[in-house]
Amino acid sequence: MLPEDYSLITWIRERLWVDKRLLSVYVFVYFAWGLGMNEVGKTLEIARFTYWWQVITVYLLYMVPISLVLRNYPFFKQYAYGLVAMGLLEFGGYLLETSYAYPDNLMDQYFGVRNFSLGMALFFALYFPLGNWVVYKIYKTLFRKRI
Numbered sequence: 001m002l003p004e005d006y007s008l009i010t011w012i013r014e015r016l017w018v019d020k021r022l023l024s025v026y027v028f029v030y031f032a033w034g035l036g037m038n039e040v041g042k043t044l045e046i047a048r049f050t051y052w053w054q055v056i057t058v059y060l061l062y063m064v065p066i067s068l069v070l071r072n073y074p075f076f077k078q079y080a081y082g083l084v085a086m087g088l089l090e091f092g093g094y095l096l097e098t099s100y101a102y103p104d105n106l107m108d109q110y111f112g113v114r115n116f117s118l119g120m121a122l123f124f125a126l127y128f129p130l131g132n133w134v135v136y137k138i139y140k141t142l143f144r145k146r147i
Contacts, residue, residue: 015069025139026064030131034059045102047120054098062089063127071132082128087121 034055042048049055066085070078093099094117101108107119 012069015071016065018068021143022135022139023064025135025142026067026131027060029135029138030059030064030067031055033127033131034063044106046105046107047099047101050098050100058089063131067128067131067135070128071136075129078129078132079125083121083125085128086124087117090117090121090124 038049038052038055040046049058062085066082070081073081090099094101101116105116107116111119
């Protein structure tokens with residue numbers, strides 16, 4: 001519970017206000033991860049973004065701030081909140097047709113068409129705890145400083 005004089009904006013600002021070097025590691029890692037996963041999705045014909053620049057909007061403008069907010073939580077709490085965030089993202093992406101799922105893809109074959117978005121959300125929610133761990137390790141190695 002937040003104190004009365006403590007606003008939600010203040011709470012978010014405190015979590016997003018980080019060292020510029022840390023932010024640059026997040027941007028590098030998530031951008032590379034986004035480009036890579038989009039290519040994997042296209043190569044395996046599972047799913048892809050409709051436009052290449054969605055890697056920027058999804059991975060940098062959506063996922064990095066969420067990762068920053070969640071970074072000090074335990075693994076399963078990050079995953080649980082990440083699941084909500086990714087569920088909304090997956091639902092919106094396919095609803096607005098900014099994401100494309102290949103017909104009869106591997107996930108459809110194993111889990112069924114109706115479970116595709118759920119499977120994607122369950123998988124990509126792992127990005128938050130794993131991404132925070134990877135960024136922390138890189139940052140600590142490069143800058144020898146605790147977050």
